[in-house]
Amino acid sequence: MVEKNDSKVFIGKKKAMDYVMAAMIVLSKKPVRLLARGRSISRAVDVAEILRNKFLKGSDYGEILINTETLNNTDGTNTNISSIEIEILPPKK
Amino acid sequence: MVEKNDSKVFIGKKKAMDYVMAAMIVLSKKPVRLLARGRSISRAVDVAEILRNKFLKGSDYGEILINTETLNNTDGTNTNISSIEIEILPPKK
Numbered sequence: 001m002v003e004k005n006d007s008k009v010f011i012g013k014k015k016a017m018d019y020v021m022a023a024m025i026v027l028s029k030k031p032v033r034l035l036a037r038g039r040s041i042s043r044a045v046d047v048a049e050i051l052r053n054k055f056l057k058g059s060d061y062g063e064i065l066i067n068t069e070t071l072n073n074t075d076g077t078n079t080n081i082s083s084i085e086i087e088i089l090p091p092k093k
Numbered sequence: 094m095v096e097k098n099d100s101k102v103f104i105g106k107k108k109a110m111d112y113v114m115a116a117m118i119v120l121s122k123k124p125v126r127l128l129a130r131g132r133s134i135s136r137a138v139d140v141a142e143i144l145r146n147k148f149l150k151g152s153d154y155g156e157i158l159i160n161t162e163t164l165n166n167t168d169g170t171n172t173n174i175s176s177i178e179i180e181i182l183p184p185k186k
Contacts, residue, residue, distance in 0.1 A: 038135060039135050040135075041134055041135040041138050042131060042132050042133075042134040042135050042175070045134050045159055045175045045177055046175045048159055048175075049159060049160070049161045049173075049175045053161055061159060064157040064159065066138055066141055066142060066154060066157065066179070067142070068142045068146055080142075082135070082138045082139045082141075082142045084138055086159070
């Protein structure tokens, strides 16, 4: 995971619009990174597209990273889960 | 959508492994693009990670594109749906 000055918004199981609002607040000042795992990945992509097409026209994608994270289950086994990281850059002024 | 010589694999509702196999066949010769819409986006990311980590070590991501497609419903309304396009490059020999 790249460490930068970007703020992160973790996408979970709430409605897409909740995360759009959270990301908007960050994007007024600096780039934002949307992070999601597993089934929430599609929601992260929805949030990114809503931001870019409806709320902040002119904002653009930065890095898009895909990775696998290993979770340790309580019974000692491991589960691999895919993750995505979508960087959104604010509109150029 | 970028037009290149890449072959495309459309990710739908089947098991991830079915698409991994389809993509493997293409990747033996040239880059492949995984395409998915809506809820299948998470599955496309899974397929990409399985390919890269288990079956074709050394393969890497090319372009990752996120877009919105507009579908025309039978009742005349439109639905916006997010889509993703993940390019995977075969391992360098």
